[in-house]
Amino acid sequence: MTNAGLKPHRGGLILTLGILSWVLLGPLSSFFAWFLGKSDMREMDAGRMDPDGRNLTQVGMILGMIYSILTIVGVLFVIVMLVLGIGLSVGGAAAS
Numbered sequence: 001m002t003n004a005g006l007k008p009h010r011g012g013l014i015l016t017l018g019i020l021s022w023v024l025l026g027p028l029s030s031f032f033a034w035f036l037g038k039s040d041m042r043e044m045d046a047g048r049m050d051p052d053g054r055n056l057t058q059v060g061m062i063l064g065m066i067y068s069i070l071t072i073v074g075v076l077f078v079i080v081m082l083v084l085g086i087g088l089s090v091g092g093a094a095a096s
Contacts, residue, residue: 003050010040011053011060018063030067037061 014037021030040057043049 003052006047007043007049009044009050009053009057010036011056014040014060015056015063016060018060018067021064021067027068027071030064030071033060033064034068037064 014033017025017029017033017036021027021033037057037060040049041054041061044051044054044057
């Protein structure tokens with residue numbers, strides 16, 4: 001099957017962003033890996049992008065998704081702990 005006339009895949013870029021999110025750049029590159037990967041997967045499914053990079057794109061997107069979700073959960077955890085800590089300190093001060 002020929003891939004003439006299709007947009008070139010960005011699997012290498014997306015995989016690199018997914019790996020960099022874990023190693024160096026954190027949430028910034030993980031969100032880009034997730035959203036670029038999702039966009040490219042749609043293009044490949046529609047037949048507008050070279051499907052040869054599907055595996056690279058999927059792995060990079062999944063790495064980005066996992067890091068992004070862990071980041072969101074971690075931020076929510078910190079916010080809840082801060083709110084509970086402030087609530088406990090205010091409640092403790094009022095009781096004494």
